[in-house]
Amino acid sequence: MGNSIQNICKGTCPKCNKGKIFEQNGLLYKLRMPKMHVNCEVCGYKFExxxxxxxxxxxxxxxxxxxxxxxxxxxxxxxxxxxxxxxIFLIISVAMIGLSFFNMRISRTIWIHLFTS
Known part of the structure; x- marks a missing residue:
């Protein structure tokens, strides 16, 4: 369980735990949607x-x-x-827009890890 949470936070492949799911790390400051690899670079696992x-x-x-x-x-x-x-509403709205890029990335990583045996 702890290893899975660690791999989700790192954004690594659920099969080999070495390959990266996304092409680049830390795109929060660039304010653009992160691009995903189609397959794991290490084991070839298909993400979508x-x-x-x-x-x-x-x-x-x-x-x-x-x-x-x-x-x-x-x-x-x-x-x-x-x-x-x-x-409070304005602060929360701005924070949610800013966190949307992080949420997209982490939610896809969680989703991939949920359905990998």
Whole structure:
């Protein structure tokens, strides 16, 4: 279990745990969608099993986004004592747009690891 979480965080192939799923690391600062390898460079494992395979990753991304928004709301309203709900809404909206690139990447990695035996 711990090894799987570590491989998800690293973005490595679920079969060999060595090849990278995405072509480049750390694209958050470039604000563009990361490109995936079609197959693992090490073992040849095909990441996209069929057309539309990653539609399920959207649900994982939604789960991550909701969790991040709830956590950010509690931090802003209870820890930092923001009183204005509109201000909290704007901060959460900007954060969710900024985290969308990270969420897309990690949700696809989680989805690939979920369905690999």
């Amino acid at each position: 099993k069929e057309p539309g395979y990653f539609y399920g990753a959207m649900y994982v991304s939604y789960m991550l986004t909701v969790g991040e928004a709830i956590m950010l709301y509690f931090i802003l309203s209870y820890v930092l004592k923001f009183a204005d709900n509109f201000q």
